[in-house]
Amino acid sequence: MSLDQATRVGGERLLRGKRNWWFLGPGGIVRLGGRHVTADGALLPETELWLRERGMFTTRPARAYALTVLTSTHCNLGCGYCFQNTAQDPAGGGRPPRIAQTRLTSQTITSVLAFTERQMAAVGLEKLRILLFGGEPLLNPRGCLELLERAADIGQSSAWMISNATLLTPRLAGQLADLGLDSVQVTFDGDRSDHDRIRIGRADGSGTFDTIVRNIVRASEAAPIRWTLRVNVSQENIRGIDDLIGRLSDALDPARCTLYFARVGDVGIGYANDLHTGELSAAFIRWQRRALDLGFTVTRPGSHRPCTTCGHTGGRYGAVVSADGTLSSCWETAGKSDWEVGTVADGYVSGAKADDRWIACEDLYRYDEDARALAEFRDSVDTALLDHLDETGRL
Structure with a gap:
């Protein structure tokens, strides 16, 4: 082989x-x-x-049904690369047009949980893990809390959230943790100056770096949440990422944080990333080693596994539900009307329509390199990480 x-x-x-x-x-x-x-x-x-x-x-085998719910499709930030944008901001600012705004309601939660219960029964799963997603999920905190509270009745055992953390308060962190939330993924776009130029407030174009770090610190004091810190990598911020790792180590508790680095791709909204994998391998390897030395966790490499949610058609082991109850195959297509694959009321559509719209993780992302170049990049980074973990007794 x-x-x-x-x-x-x-x-x-x-x-x-x-x-x-x-x-x-x-x-x-x-x-x-x-x-x-x-x-x-x-x-x-x-x-x-x-x-x-x-x-x-x-x-x-899957241990729990993986349910992703968009509690709000709106977002308070205006990141130009977001896959939920429908175009770039024509004025060149921080207000790119986005998918339609909807909010999760009590009535929709009832339908979502009934649908989920049917899906779980069909595959014999008794546990449920929920991802609170958006937009920005905390633009609808009531929807987040109600969903988690009511999901306990159908077997919810844990939950996590992808959030920009600008709206996360200590009180809300405690409430979410009490209802089963155990981890939050937050994105940084390079060191402070780059981040504050890229990841900006939608209303006024303001920077968000200090707010995010402060909110993570305060939320960590209020609740036993673990943090996954995603660092986006593009030509806009690559020069500051070494400094970012040190800054995060100084401000946060590395023992509660996993750090991972991701090159930004273009999902058809005109965001170009001029970095190529050939020039990134050494940087990724350096960043991972620095993160480990500072006490962060770095995700271990693994085999190529199908995503629990989008790697199996028909929502067999997981589902993505938008705030209005429509179904999508994957996060990248959630909230986009031309990519819907059903509703929680009626279930998944079948036939050619479903096949044409079933998108798996990163199928929409566009990179300049071919599949072999991308595979060689991942292999070189992963091999170096495994060697380093082995040499330092961390494997």
């Missing part, structure tokens, strides 16, 4: 490290020696059998 074959067929990956090989499968990560691999970088048959017997090729 070569790396290309693994990527195409089962999602397994075989990476050549500095001193050994790394096998990444659905069942975990295994360190292999040269005796386990052929000269052209394929698993020997006896090695593959050994890995299969130990469950490394076995995909674990």
